[in-house]
Amino acid sequence: xxxxxxxxxxxxxxxxxxxxxxxxxxxxxxxxxxxxxxxxxxxxxxxxxxxxxxxxxxxxxxxxxxxxxxxxxxxxxxxxxxxxxxxxxxxxxxxxxxxxxxxxxxxxxxxxxxxxxxxxxxxxxxxxxxxxxxxxxxxxxxxxxxxxxxxxxxxxxxxxxxxxxxxxxxxxxxxxxxxxxxxxxx
Numbered sequence: 001x002x003x004x005x006x007x008x009x010x011x012x013x014x015x016x017x018x019x020x021x022x023x024x025x026x027x028x029x030x031x032x033x034x035x036x037x038x039x040x041x042x043x044x045x046x047x048x049x050x051x052x053x054x055x056x057x058x059x060x061x062x063x064x065x066x067x068x069x070x071x072x073x074x075x076x077x078x079x080x081x082x083x084x085x086x087x088x089x090x091x092x093x094x095x096x097x098x099x100x101x102x103x104x105x106x107x108x109x110x111x112x113x114x115x116x117x118x119x120x121x122x123x124x125x126x127x128x129x130x131x132x133x134x135x136x137x138x139x140x141x142x143x144x145x146x147x148x149x150x151x152x153x154x155x156x157x158x159x160x161x162x163x164x165x166x167x168x169x170x171x172x173x174x175x176x177x178x179x180x181x182x183x184x185x186x
Contacts, residue, residue: 003118007125008132011099015133020094028087028141032079033072033148040067040156060157069149070162076141077171088134088174089181095133096185099126123186130182135175142171 015021040063047059065071080087152158 003121004125004128007122008128011126011129012132014102015095015098015129018098020098021133024091024094025137025140028076028080028137029144032076032141033145036066036072036075037148037152037156040152040158043067044156063156064158064161067149067152067156068158068162069146069153069160070164070167071158072149072152073142073145074162074167076145077138077167077174088178089185091134091137092130092178092181092185095130096182099130100186127179127182127186130186131175131179134178134182138171138174142167 044059044063047062063071066075149158150160153160
C-alpha cells in the first residue's frame, strides 16, 4: 500500500510541474465561463425587447439556459462532450501521454518497472492519478461555472434556479465512467 501511495505522490508531483495542467485548467475554468458570460451579455443587450418576447420567448429564459450559475455549470459539465473529439478525451489523452508516454520517450520504463515498487503499484498509481486529475478538472469546472454564474447575476437577468441534484448526479456519473477512458488511453 505504501508503494502505491508513493507512486501516486510522485505522479502528482509530475502533473503539478507540467504546463499542460495549468493550460487545461485555465481553458476549462476561466475561458469557458468568461466566454459564456460575454455571449450572455451580448444577447441580453441585442435581443432584449425584440421579436422573441412577442413570440413568448423571454430573454431571461434564454439567458438562464447558458449564462446563469446553473447554466454555466451545466455547460461546463456536458458541453465538452459535444465537441469532436471530446474535450474529455483530449484531457485524458494528454495526461495518459504524460503519465505513460514520458517514461517511454526517455527510455525509463526499464528503470521504472524494475525499481522498488512493484509493477502493479506503478501502473495502479499512474491510473489513479489520471483519474484524480480528470475528477479535479471536472469538479473545478463545475465550481468555477457556479462562481462565474454568480458573478453574472450582477449584470445579467439570471438566477440560481435549476436541477442542481441532477447536475451533481451527472458530474458523479462522469467521474465514475472516466476510468474506462483512462484504461483505454493507457
